[in-house]
Amino acid sequence: MTTTPAKVQVHPFHHADTGTWSYVVADSSSRQAAIIDPVLDFDAKTGRITHVSAQALLDCAIEHGLRVRWLLETHAHADHLTAAQWLAAQLPDAMVAIGQGIREVQRTFAPVFELNPEAAAAAFDCLFTDDDEFSLGAIRASAIPVPGHTRDSLAYLIGDALFTGDSLFMPDAGTARCDFPGGDAAMLYRSIQRLYQLPDATRVFVCHDYGPGGRAVACETTIGAQKRGNIHVREGVSEAEFVALRETRDATLATPALIIPSLQVNLRAGALPSASGNGIRYLRIPLDQF
Template structure:
């Protein structure tokens, strides 16, 4: 029996979040939940993640996991809000330690900010197996976009984070701290060894060429048609293409707010003595 996948699109960040459930047991997990954030006013909101919480309640589902594919640079995680309302454990790849260590000095975070991943309930190792009800699942480390990037294979459904996009969208950038184009190429090759019929769900889509946004493809289609890593593209060609493209990309609009929240497992920074929480914007540091 296949897992049921419900997709939710966050238009402001072009992010797909997923509610994945086992129809036999009603156990569920959520992948990459998004907190609404207005950079102009500094206000957060929960209307988007509220739709997923409503779907969990309406389906009579029991939330087991809230999974991050990596510490995102384009949206703030809504994991704490969702966990407070629906339960579940928050998990991410064990490479988050490297990301925390890289960004703690950039943001000059408080001295007691831990870089051991302890803000999360569980750190997944490469190849680690777990279950969603009666459905077998495992973690595949896919570093290259970031040091902590992982994909989750739940039954026949693969959730790839930012490592690979829809075939006409190609692949993710590799110029963030800890990024490496050659590493990403090798990570994607691991994914492309899965059966062609494996359903593949992306984290972002930007509708290249004006097409409607999409979220699902297959391993076979990626091997046949991905504009960056289809069959026949070697590592050297991919690295040259990726590095040339990345050199012309701007920093994501929400990178500075998002990363300093997401390395805290989505928790906002501790409040100052006036009770207000503040995000830091390092000047001339990136």
């Protein structure tokens, strides 16, 4: 007999400047919770950092009486800075987690940013291996590797809800680019086919939405809706067709505006650079590398 997955509470938060969705996910009985893909507010023009978006996540947890146990990253994002470390400082019981593929991503960018990969990996409290299980109270959860967009990409299945990171967008928006170092369109296709094995009723929550066609931004769909209507990888689309479509589209895409500051921070789990002798922290811009 198949057991119906437990329904979790999902509180979505949209970061308009980067098109990112962050989530507070909770077990209503135990009130244990996770925060997924929190955003640090960063003004690239002035270099100023604020915590308005992260504070909203924290306020949600406080308002609902939640105990945050996990700060979950779906991958090392290239389009926004993570607020994981700032939240960890406010939430001493929470662990910052990402997939073990982060080690490969850190090694890739280590020469560019003069990064110590071992020290960077140690900034995370937990590196999930393939299909590692964890829990929110009585609700079972698992970390599903979905490489393709990046090598470290994970989806999180928490009860009846799947958080896809950048592997799947809303059906009318398709899928994420695969042209970053370590990206692979064929690998992403196979990762998505694995997600499509989940029950059609599984709720799907995406990491980004930009309101294609002028529609209102959205964050929730289902596996069934993705299989029937995803414009890039619905039922009947072959791997070769998807790879051709994805690679053609990727060739037209600009480099993300925040990739340089984002990677410097996100590869270290959100840790900001140490202050220089004058007390000022600096991000670095490597020339002719991107």
